Amino acid sequence: MEYLLELAASPTAWVALATLIVMEIVLGIDNLIFISILTNKLPEQHRQKARRIGIGMALILRLGLLSTIAFIVQLTEPVIDILGHAFSWKDMILVAGGLFLLWKATTEIHHSMDPAPEDPKSATSTVTLGFAAAIGQILMLDMVFSIDSIITAVGMTEHLPIMIIAVVVSVLVMLLAADPLAKFINDNPTVVMLALGFLIMIGMTLIAEGFGAHVPKGYVYAAMAFSATIEGLNMMSRRAKQRKVAAQA
Template sequence: MDILALLADPAAWAALVTLVTLEIVLGIDNLVFIAILSNKLPEHQQDKARRLGLALALIMRIGLLTLIGWIVTLQTPLFDLGISGAPGPYGEPTFETAFSGRDLILLAGGLFLLWKATKEIHHAIDTENDSGELLEKDKGVAQIAFGAAIAQIIALDLVFSIDSILTAVGMTDEVPIMIAAVVITVGLMMVAANPLSRFIERNPTLVMLALAFLVMIGLVLIADGFGVHIPKGYVYAAMGFSAAVETLNIVSRNRRARARAAANPE
């Protein structure tokens, strides 16, 4: 189907809207990771890292879409360990040991997210004094090299890109629609990246919540790699509820702070 025919096809527009919505939902994890990682850089490099990371994500996804035939083959099992868990309520195995290329990528990405998020949580807990300020001897450790940040962003981009593309393949077989959805989504993420990063930086408690989200996403990726498919709706509903509660806590703290400032003017 050519481009003009796609533009005149209502079903193509419906698929585009659906794919953009899906890409935005799947991209939240990636955006949170980029926000946390870029905030570890010196201030003058943070915006550059976010934009470069998202630009590389766009290039990587478009490149993978041109190899969509190969991407689909990643779902073909490469080897089978020959064991499975106890049967579920309908006789199905509770987990699989026939691993495809996609499963191995998800396992690697999940383990990386677990390692990275746990390391950041450990650092956040161990390098603050009682007043919440970073200890002088650890201020250099809090920052990472620009190249290391970009390398880690690329690694997660690859995992999330393959996962989102395989999801998109089940919704449409028109590559131009997929490319348009990716371009629109990454454009929206570029607009949202700086405000999200600043919001997280201004509210330190959100950093811990975001890191906990990354731990959960890592576990979901690992479970998916073993064939245990956790509905994404449950995951994002839990994340949304937690974020809403934390937002109420932030509003409450800000109001108390303003009330104290008004009651005790300098």
């Protein structure tokens, strides 16, 4: 208790908490975009449930990993050498997660451009398998993003209570933003393609970091913000044209 009171009275601890919360929220954007796109492929009545399960599992994974910080830190130690390059467990997890994101985003782009006709006879089984598959894929990416998130937290502060509060706050923000973001993506098909492009970029970033090439997150998010701004201007232009056509009609 005395330790917590000392932290609460420390300005440095509050600055570290605020910084880590912002960092965790930014890192959670990638996770949230993936969950939104994936759950939007489900029937409407299952989407919110899948999003809440996915984000809930993200919180459980992050808190579980925080309880094994000593083990998480060891994930950065080299365990295998391939062609003169040493890989740690973290590196291999990042590469696997990046490859999965590339595969998933490319597959979704293909389905968006050339959707396969659905068989109405198998609609019930498709819903069940689709929900289970969605949860499984969300869980896999939750693991990748959670490990990256916790390693970032460990590198920014040594105080476990600060890490726990930052993780809980960031996941709550994800939970609040999940439904509006998913609805926005679903209502704007061009945004879906942009978000899938983001996932490809994030996947390549994970692979690059797995191979030891550090990519500053600021560059990645600056590119995402620029693309989102351009798309926002395009959406405003399309709506203005629609209003003009409606007024003329």
